[in-house]
Amino acid sequence: KAGVTQTPRYLIKTRGQQVTLSCSPISGHRSVSWYQQTPGQGLQFLFEYFSETQRNKGNFPGRFSGRQFSNSRSEMNVSTLELGDSALYLCASSLGQGAYEKLFFGSGTQLSVL
Amino acid sequence: SQQGEEDPQALSIQEGENATMNCSYKTSINNLQWYRQNSGRGLVHLILIRSNEREKHSGRLRVTLDTSKKSSSLLITASRAADTASYFCATDAGDYKLSFGAGTTVTVRA
Numbered sequence: 001k002a003g004v005t006q007t008p009r010y011l012i013k014t015r016g017q018q019v020t021l022s023c024s025p026i027s028g029h030r031s032v033s034w035y036q037q038t039p040g041q042g043l044q045f046l047f048e049y050f051s052e053t054q055r056n057k058g059n060f061p062g063r064f065s066g067r068q069f070s071n072s073r074s075e076m077n078v079s080t081l082e083l084g085d086s087a088l089y090l091c092a093s094s095l096g097q098g099a100y101e102k103l104f105f106g107s108g109t110q111l112s113v114l
Numbered sequence: 115s116q117q118g119e120e121d122p123q124a125l126s127i128q129e130g131e132n133a134t135m136n137c138s139y140k141t142s143i144n145n146l147q148w149y150r151q152n153s154g155r156g157l158v159h160l161i162l163i164r165s166n167e168r169e170k171h172s173g174r175l176r177v178t179l180d181t182s183k184k185s186s187s188l189l190i191t192a193s194r195a196a197d198t199a200s201y202f203c204a205t206d207a208g209d210y211k212l213s214f215g216a217g218t219t220v221t222v223r224a
Contacts, residue, residue: 004156033211037154043202043214055210088154102147103212105156 001026004106006091012112018079021109023091025072031096032074033103034066037088046089049074050096078111086113118203118215126221133190135218137203138183144208146179148188151200151217160188160201193222 005024013019025032034046045058049068066076072093078085088110092103118139127133139146145164149157163170163179163186170177176189190197200219204212 031210035214042216045211045213048210050210058211090156092157102159102162103157105149105158107156108154110154 004091004093004104006089006106006109008109009107010110010112012114013081014114015081015083017081018077019081019111020075020077021089021091021111023074023076023093023106025074025091025093026104029093029095029104030072031094032068032072033092033094034074034076035090035092036060037090037108038086043090046076081113083113086111118205118213120201120203120215120218122218123216124219124221126223127193128223129193129195131193133193133197133220133222135188135201135220137186137188137215139186139203139205139213139215140184141205141207143181143205145206146177146186147204147206147212148175148177148186149202149204149214151202152198157202190220193220195222195224198222 007022031050033048036044047057047066048055052068063079068074088108090108092105094103118137120137147162148160151157161172161175161177163177174191179186198221200217202217203215
C-alpha cells in the first residue's frame with residue numbers, strides 16, 4: 001500500500017506570493033490533517049478534514065486555508081506569504097472513523113519564503 | 115500552543131544503553147502517542163497508550179502513562195545507532211487533532 005504522498009517536496013517563494021501544497025492520503029483513509037513544523041514553535045496543528053468536511057482548525061490566520069476532495073486528496077493554500085511561513089508542512093492521514101487513532105505522515109513539503 | 119512538554123530536550127547515550135524521555139500534558143486525553151522523526155522528515159508512529167492503560171510494550175519500547183500526574187514516559191532499551199532521531203509525544207483529546215510536545219532529540223553514539 002502506498003504511503004502518504006506530499007508534493008512538492010521543496011518550494012521556494014517570495015513574500016506576498018501564494019502557494020498550494022498537495023497531499024494524497026493512504027488508500028481508504030478519509031481523514032487528512034495538516035501540521036506546520038518550525039524549530040521555534042514545534043509541530044502546530046493547522047486543520048483536519050474528513051469526507052470533505054473540516055472538523056477542526058488550529059490558531060492560524062485566515063491566510064491559511066485547506067480543502068479536501070471527494071477522493072480524500074487534500075490541498076492547503078497559503079496566501080500573501082510572510083517570512084515566518086517558512087516551515088516544514090506535514091500532512092497525515094488516518095481512517096478517521098470512531099476513535100481517533102494513529103496518524104500516517106507524509107515526508108512533508110519544505111517551504112522557504114524569501 | 116503545545117499541549118505537551120518533553121524532557122530532556124536532548125539526550126546522548128552510548129549504543130546498548132537505555133534511553134528514557136518524559137512527557138507532561140495539560141488536559142484530559144483519550145490516548146497518548148509517541149512518534150519518531152528522522153532528520154526533518156515525516157513522523158513515524160511508534161506506540162499508542164489509551165487513557166485507561168498504565169503501561170504498554172512494543173519490541174524495545176516501553177511506555178507508561180500516569181493520568182493522575184498527566185505524564186508519560188518512553189523507554190527505549192538496548193539502543194542502536196538507528197534510534198538516533200527526535201521523539202515526540204502527542205495527545206488526543208477527542209477533538210480531531212493531535213497536540214504534540216516539543217520533542218526530545220536522541221543521539222546514540224557508537
